Amino acid sequence: MDDLQMNISVSTKKPIKKNNKPQSLQNNASDYKFKPKSDFSGKIIARKRTQNAVQKKIFVKNLEEPQNKIPKLTQPTKEDNLASALRDLSENKGKFHGKNYQEITDEIQIKQKPRSGPWISSLFKNNPDVPKLGQKAVKPLVEKVFAGKSFSDLNIHPHSVANLKQNLNLTELMTVQQKAISIILEGRDVLIRSQTGSGKTLAYALPVIEGLQAIRPKINRHDGVRVLVVVPTRELAVQTYELFVKLVKPFIWLVPGLLSGGQKRKAEKARLRKGLSILVGTPGRINDHLRHTHSLNFAKTGCLILDEADRLLDMGYEKDVAAIVKAIEDHKKAATYDPLALMKQTINKKLIDNDDIKDQELEPVEDQGESNTEHPLTKVFLSKERQTILLSATLTKAVENLAGITMQDPVFVDTSDGKSLVADSLKNIKTTEDVQSNNQSTFKTKKQNDDTGSPISINNHSVKEGLVDSSKGKSPGVKDGNHSELSSSSKNESTIKNIKVTNTRRKSESDSDSDYEYFKEQKKIESENADEGINVDNAMKVEEKINNKPESENIFVQAIKSAIVEDELILPATVNQTFLVVPMKLRLVTLCSLIVEHCVLNKKGGKMIVFMATLEMVDYHTELIETVLTGKEVKKKNDPNKTSNAKKKKLEKSEGSDSEFEMDYESPAEGGLLPLDLDVFSLHGSMPHEQRIEVFKQFRSAKRGLLFCTDVAARGLDLPKVDLVLQYCAPTSATDYVHRVGRTGRAAQVGAAVLFLLPSEAEFVRHLEQKRIRLRQSDESRALDALQTVVPSAPTRQRAAIAVQSKLEYTAHGSKEWLARASRAFTSWVRFYSCYPREVRMWLDARLLHLGHAAKAFALRETPAALARRARSDPNLQKERPNNRLTMHDEEEKKRPGFPKMKVGVFAHKIVNKQSSMHTASEFDSGLPPVDTYTRKVKKNK
Numbered sequence: 001m002d003d004l005q006m007n008i009s010v011s012t013k014k015p016i017k018k019n020n021k022p023q024s025l026q027n028n029a030s031d032y033k034f035k036p037k038s039d040f041s042g043k044i045i046a047r048k049r050t051q052n053a054v055q056k057k058i059f060v061k062n063l064e065e066p067q068n069k070i071p072k073l074t075q076p077t078k079e080d081n082l083a084s085a086l087r088d089l090s091e092n093k094g095k096f097h098g099k100n101y102q103e104i105t106d107e108i109q110i111k112q113k114p115r116s117g118p119w120i121s122s123l124f125k126n127n128p129d130v131p132k133l134g135q136k137a138v139k140p141l142v143e144k145v146f147a148g149k150s151f152s153d154l155n156i157h158p159h160s161v162a163n164l165k166q167n168l169n170l171t172e173l174m175t176v177q178q179k180a181i182s183i184i185l186e187g188r189d190v191l192i193r194s195q196t197g198s199g200k201t202l203a204y205a206l207p208v209i210e211g212l213q214a215i216r217p218k219i220n221r222h223d224g225v226r227v228l229v230v231v232p233t234r235e236l237a238v239q240t241y242e243l244f245v246k247l248v249k250p251f252i253w254l255v256p257g258l259l260s261g262g263q264k265r266k267a268e269k270a271r272l273r274k275g276l277s278i279l280v281g282t283p284g285r286i287n288d289h290l291r292h293t294h295s296l297n298f299a300k301t302g303c304l305i306l307d308e309a310d311r312l313l314d315m316g317y318e319k320d321v322a323a324i325v326k327a328i329e330d331h332k333k334a335a336t337y338d339p340l341a342l343m344k345q346t347i348n349k350k351l352i353d354n355d356d357i358k359d360q361e362l363e364p365v366e367d368q369g370e371s372n373t374e375h376p377l378t379k380v381f382l383s384k385e386r387q388t389i390l391l392s393a394t395l396t397k398a399v400e401n402l403a404g405i406t407m408q409d410p411v412f413v414d415t416s417d418g419k420s421l422v423a424d425s426l427k428n429i430k431t432t433e434d435v436q437s438n439n440q441s442t443f444k445t446k447k448q449n450d451d452t453g454s455p456i457s458i459n460n461h462s463v464k465e466g467l468v469d470s471s472k473g474k475s476p477g478v479k480d481g482n483h484s485e486l487s488s489s490s491k492n493e494s495t496i497k498n499i500k501v502t503n504t505r506r507k508s509e510s511d512s513d514s515d516y517e518y519f520k521e522q523k524k525i526e527s528e529n530a531d532e533g534i535n536v537d538n539a540m541k542v543e544e545k546i547n548n549k550p551e552s553e554n555i556f557v558q559a560i561k562s563a564i565v566e567d568e569l570i571l572p573a574t575v576n577q578t579f580l581v582v583p584m585k586l587r588l589v590t591l592c593s594l595i596v597e598h599c600v601l602n603k604k605g606g607k608m609i610v611f612m613a614t615l616e617m618v619d620y621h622t623e624l625i626e627t628v629l630t631g632k633e634v635k636k637k638n639d640p641n642k643t644s645n646a647k648k649k650k651l652e653k654s655e656g657s658d659s660e661f662e663m664d665y666e667s668p669a670e671g672g673l674l675p676l677d678l679d680v681f682s683l684h685g686s687m688p689h690e691q692r693i694e695v696f697k698q699f700r701s702a703k704r705g706l707l708f709c710t711d712v713a714a715r716g717l718d719l720p721k722v723d724l725v726l727q728y729c730a731p732t733s734a735t736d737y738v739h740r741v742g743r744t745g746r747a748a749q750v751g752a753a754v755l756f757l758l759p760s761e762a763e764f765v766r767h768l769e770q771k772r773i774r775l776r777q778s779d780e781s782r783a784l785d786a787l788q789t790v791v792p793s794a795p796t797r798q799r800a801a802i803a804v805q806s807k808l809e810y811t812a813h814g815s816k817e818w819l820a821r822a823s824r825a826f827t828s829w830v831r832f833y834s835c836y837p838r839e840v841r842m843w844l845d846a847r848l849l850h851l852g853h854a855a856k857a858f859a860l861r862e863t864p865a866a867l868a869r870r871a872r873s874d875p876n877l878q879k880e881r882p883n884n885r886l887t888m889h890d891e892e893e894k895k896r897p898g899f900p901k902m903k904v905g906v907f908a909h910k911i912v913n914k915q916s917s918m919h920t921a922s923e924f925d926s927g928l929p930p931v932d933t934y935t936r937k938v939k940k941n942k
């Protein structure tokens with residue numbers, strides 16, 4: 001490699017091991033390797049710059065010199081070139097006039113003119129300037145977390161209230177709970193949007209249990225699944241299941257169960273055979289059992305809950321979710337024609353009339369009155385209908401589509417202040433106050449003042465304007481604000497017709513926007529066709545029907561559309577959000593510094609989450625930082641090199657033996673790093689299941705600690721006491737930013753969030769500001785301060801940083817496994833970076849990356865080209881990407897037909913169902929088959 005200069009100084013103690021390889025090969029930067037030795041004997045530095053004749057001469061001379069000859073120590077003069085200075089330094093065991101090696105190289109570089117080229121190894125040299133971004137006047141959306149009402153005000157079983165107090169220590173209702181519980185108890189389909197950590201899980205779990213426990217005779221676990229909860233990740237499934245276990249304590253006949261990927265199918269089958277009344281699971285595993293476990297039947301499923309609904313669609317689970325919905329409908333249909341089931345139903349009806357004494361041991365006498373309460377939800381459970389509840393802190397077009405497919409006359413509950421609304425598809429908008437005052441059936445008392453939620457303020461906000469306007473024309477036949485009345489008529493066709501407002505035809509713009517309407521119509525027509533046994537492409541029919549439809553003032557559609565179009569995001573007001581612009585080369589040491597500051601120096605004991613882009617990064621950084629900061633030899637928990645012997649051999653063959661790549665390394669002049677007491681965890685989607693759940697539970701119960709993770713931990717996880725979320729890699733969207741930050745500041749707790757940005761990425765905050773997210777820029781000059789604690793002998797933070805970086809590099813080059821891991825992490829990050837979605841690519845542009853600097857941020861000293869070569873020869877990188885169960889082959893597609901089939905791409909002036917390109921870049925492999933491209937049929941010549 002011409003443009004790389006290798007400076008190899010000769011050991012004063014030991015001669016360099018004799019190597020049979022020709023010198024020219026040894027000088028190839030891509031081939032060298034590092035091997036730590038206790039006694040220092042040499043140094044390699046790779047720099048991209050043109051070699052002048054003198055340098056070449058010295059270099060060659062140096063190599064040709066007899067190896068046992070001790071070179072003289074020469075005082076560097078101004079005329080000395082870099083090569084001789086470095087050689088002298090190396091000969092002097094890395095110390096020169098009291099300065100360490102890295103500092104001298106830094107100083108030399110500072111004195112020299114800045115060089116152009118992609119490879120510069122010095123930490124503080126040639127870094128781009130950090131831009132100072134002024135803050136724009138952004139008024140963030142806020143949400144009132146607590147409602148000022150108590151659980152005892154709800155008309156729920158007193159045992160539930162007591163259980164909440166005793167086992168969960170909860171007494172006061174949160175806003176979303178206050179708004180949503182009453183509506184869910186009415187059996188209505190609900191779409192809930194509420195900020196992260198606002199108690200959405202309890203908002204659906206509590207009323208659902210209430211509805212189930214009130215069924216008489218008491219439900220039997222053998223009856224089959226009554227409530228199905230679908231969540232996107234295993235950890236969230238475990239968390240939700242555990243909450244249900246706590247909530248059903250007073251009602252022991254209700255049995256919750258868990259189905260999540262990674263567990264033993266056999267055990268799950270056995271549990272399903274025994275019977276479960278509430279089933280929590282991930283879509284893939286539920287579908288697995290739908291196909292392979294006969295005892296899983298949804299004939300009696302009265303409630304379907306899709307938590308993190310937008311993510312469920314985003315992750316490529318869409319087809320799985322659709323298949324689940326279809327399975328529920330199919331099972332219910334089949335049950336209708338089942339004479340046995342009909343007989344059972346008749347018997348059940350009779351039993352309801354006679355129900356009393358049998359269940360007395362579980363029902364205290366004084367509760368008889370309450371236990372007989374018939375919630376409309378209980379009626380839903382006993383009927384053939386199904387309630388659907390969708391929840392998320394963020395909404396997408398896909399959620400609107402899903403609502404169109406799965407919901408009937410839904411209610412939209414949005415809890416953000418200023419917008420706070422309950423938009424009912426069967427009537428006009430209702431404010432929080434309306435709901436509160438009108439839900440006399442679900443609230444026992446009305447003694448509380450009406451200070452919860454804020455009224456709709458009439459300003460120039462487009463959503464509110466629309467909603468307020470439409471509320472002027474109240475629909476005939478619908479009494480304002482009586483949900484009980486509504487619920488009884490909710491599924492009534494005539495009421496729906498009444499609500500159809502006599503307005504003019506739909507505007508063409510809203511036509512194309514309303515995917516909710518589109519999918520709703522599509523579903524209707526498909527079911528009509530299915531009944532008639534017709535199988536035609538319905539697209540034209542749907543279009544026709546929608547276009548000919550008079551404009552409906554359906555408040556639900558308007559509200560959800562506005563919410564999606566505005567795309568304004570809410571974050572807990574208790575989270576202090578900042579961003580830190582850090583030059584690429586300083587990223588790793590700055591990360592170390594923040595970890596030390598937060599997890600070690602913080603007397604209260606900090607608990608911190610660091611989000612990274614890829615699982616390779618998570619694995620590598622966890623081990624590297626744990627090794628360097630704690631001084632422990634980290635036992636590899638999830639060794640990606642745990643490969644077959646054949647692969648190992650291949651790896652060895654591709655990299656050669658250690659002896660070919662020997663390299664000795666000096667320890668920092670400051671005398672090493674102080675070992676710190678730090679608990680480090682890691683979590684990503686490709687970890688073995690048991691380990692994944694174990695880490696989740698351990699970190700959840702830990703008082704302090706550090707978790708490195710991918711976005712697998714970004715959704716729904718409730719990890720108490722996390723007081724700092726650090727996004728080491730920029731998120732792929734503002735939505736992901738919200739969910740990552742949402743791991744702190746939960747339930748009105750105080751938290752902090754830091755977003756790491758490169759100077760070239762700094763303008764990304766403008767994108768967040770557009771979504772009403774306000775961040776403050778942190779002072780980067782103080783960011784390295786904490787490192788002086790780790791290197792007490794370092795006089796300045798810069799020197800401490802250099803010492804830490806040296807140690808990181810030393811560790812990363814400690815063995816060929818380490819180096820392979822580092823290269824893998826680097827390569828995966830580069831790939832990830834080039835896959836940022838189009839919406840954010842203008843701020844996160846891969847073309848602006850300096851890969852040489854980036855390598856430094858991975859503690860690597862090789863050139864990006866050499867790293868790429870290493871990656872290519874690494875069998876671990878050649879293996880197939882983690883193939884989660886979602887991967888759908890044509891065969892599987894036949895077994896698991898989608899519901900209803902959505903079009904992809906532009907169709908009839910609509911853009912529907914686009915999948916994010918990021919699926920290929922993270923561990924979430926959508927597994928969906930590629931979009932079919934139109935191929936012209938070639939007519940065969942006769």
Ligand SMILES: Nc1ncnc2c1ncn2[C@@H]1O[C@H](COP(=O)(O)OP(=O)(O)OP(=O)(O)O)[C@@H](O)[C@H]1O
Binds near residue numbers: 172199
């Ligand atoms: N009424 C309440 N009072 C106090 N704390 C509550 C209440 N309800 C729920 N919590 C707590 O609030 C925390 C967050 O709840 P939950 O996980 O349901 O939030 P979420 O809205 O689902 O968040 P995300 O959007 O991140 O999924 C949990 O620790 C839960 O125990």
